Amino acid sequence: MAYPASYRYTREHEWIKVEGDQGTVGITDYAQNSLGDIVFVDAPKVGATVEAGKVFGSVESVKAVSDLYSPVSGTVTAVNEELNAAPEKINSAAHDSWIIKVKLSKPAEVDALLNAADYEKFTSEETGH
Amino acid sequence: MSTTPAIPALSKTSLNATHRQLGAKMVDFGGWDMPVEYSGLIAEHMAVRTRVGLFDVSHMGEIQLRGPEALDAVQFVSMNDASKLSEGQAHYSALLTEQGTFVDDILVHKFSPNDYLLVVNAGTRPKDYAWIRQHAQRFHCHVSDYSAHYSQLAIQGPQALALLEKLTSVDLEKIKNYWFVWGIVCGLHNVLISRTGYTGEDGFEIYIPSDEATTARVWNEILEAGREFDILPCGLGARNTLRLEASMALYGHEITEETNVFEAGLERFCKLDKPEFLGQAALRNVLQDGGPRRKLIGLEMIERGIGRDGYPVCTLDGEEIGVVTSGSPAPFLKKNIALAYVPVVHSALDTELAVKIRGQNVRARVVPQPFYRRPKKQA
Numbered sequence: 001m002a003y004p005a006s007y008r009y010t011r012e013h014e015w016i017k018v019e020g021d022q023g024t025v026g027i028t029d030y031a032q033n034s035l036g037d038i039v040f041v042d043a044p045k046v047g048a049t050v051e052a053g054k055v056f057g058s059v060e061s062v063k064a065v066s067d068l069y070s071p072v073s074g075t076v077t078a079v080n081e082e083l084n085a086a087p088e089k090i091n092s093a094a095h096d097s098w099i100i101k102v103k104l105s106k107p108a109e110v111d112a113l114l115n116a117a118d119y120e121k122f123t124s125e126e127t128g129h
Numbered sequence: 130m131s132t133t134p135a136i137p138a139l140s141k142t143s144l145n146a147t148h149r150q151l152g153a154k155m156v157d158f159g160g161w162d163m164p165v166e167y168s169g170l171i172a173e174h175m176a177v178r179t180r181v182g183l184f185d186v187s188h189m190g191e192i193q194l195r196g197p198e199a200l201d202a203v204q205f206v207s208m209n210d211a212s213k214l215s216e217g218q219a220h221y222s223a224l225l226t227e228q229g230t231f232v233d234d235i236l237v238h239k240f241s242p243n244d245y246l247l248v249v250n251a252g253t254r255p256k257d258y259a260w261i262r263q264h265a266q267r268f269h270c271h272v273s274d275y276s277a278h279y280s281q282l283a284i285q286g287p288q289a290l291a292l293l294e295k296l297t298s299v300d301l302e303k304i305k306n307y308w309f310v311w312g313i314v315c316g317l318h319n320v321l322i323s324r325t326g327y328t329g330e331d332g333f334e335i336y337i338p339s340d341e342a343t344t345a346r347v348w349n350e351i352l353e354a355g356r357e358f359d360i361l362p363c364g365l366g367a368r369n370t371l372r373l374e375a376s377m378a379l380y381g382h383e384i385t386e387e388t389n390v391f392e393a394g395l396e397r398f399c400k401l402d403k404p405e406f407l408g409q410a411a412l413r414n415v416l417q418d419g420g421p422r423r424k425l426i427g428l429e430m431i432e433r434g435i436g437r438d439g440y441p442v443c444t445l446d447g448e449e450i451g452v453v454t455s456g457s458p459a460p461f462l463k464k465n466i467a468l469a470y471v472p473v474v475h476s477a478l479d480t481e482l483a484v485k486i487r488g489q490n491v492r493a494r495v496v497p498q499p500f501y502r503r504p505k506k507q508a
Contacts, residue, residue, distance in 0.1 A: 036169065062171060
């Protein structure tokens, strides 16, 4: 699975696509694959504030719960309601299935995130492959 | 010299390499390197409910008791009445502590009047073997751990019989539920074929020699023969959700050394009136004292949320009264279900309770068990 070069990544396996002061956040293909069949996404409400490196929600597969860590700080401007009825979309297309959109309050935080090549390297170290 | 304690290596079944070739996701399950899923937990779960699935359950232990007093020993260490078993019959039972709590749950197979096979859980096998040896000392019988000699495969689902029929000369229709025969499977002689399982579906468990070449061959022949039924190899993930839908207890969750037979609702497998056995006196006392104080209940989530193992159970007023022992989305029922211990006063059907999920009380209802019962076969 190719990790889009235009995205940035966290070590907790979230991706963010930044356009201006708007960030779109989801979880990576590596994350969906380790979780297995995803059945539940618990996202914050529009207007909630999120903080870089802090938990903003959770995603659940049949067998496990995994916290979601925000890549950036800001205010939630949109939540992907489609995932309530069809959370499995994350399994089939993790990099196209966004969970929240955030208005960035500290855009410089993005610089601290991994780029696609470094993230891929990071995941391969984690699995030992 | 290093002072770091050695990490014990994981045990492997003889199909370990086969699982890895199939791309299975492997996990540490009670010290065993086991497949948790292959193609996907939900797909595997549905294969067993609607067609057929194949499981490697070779991590399970097999302990044999043989000798003139084998029956007396089995009777003393287990709670069901093994004197009622016929040759070729098996039943669900458990090893109990003196307190009437669980050392393990087991299947007892009667091979002959002097010969019984106990199938025990993987994680508890060493403890069980030591326990049985200790408590069978005064009986004239051999207690032998044959776990390494057997590989156990489970073929489960409504098409299990049609599939296995292609690989054996045995008339499988004649094997009743919880009975077994010896027969030829995939050319192997004297395979123990048991109509048992842990999924809530019809199915068979077969015990074959545990060398790598034989197990891989039989595994692949079953998958090949199952192709016309869209068989899937299934991991322990689906095995867990299947048994949970069927309300079957899992050792370490619903049953432990801290839970007794009445609390777990397993008294129908416990024959208090048979001759003396471990736990009997304590369980009689529980009854004399008015019965258990808490009970295992089935919960169905009403509000959005998944109650999971270890989550607190509360009244609607927020008072913490119990704990979830197993909880998960139920792939076939498409509901979020859980088993939980609560005080008997809160255990009535339709009682509304709440499961505390990450600080939030999410409503749930007490529902009948099992959550899932397989449809009766059409006559």
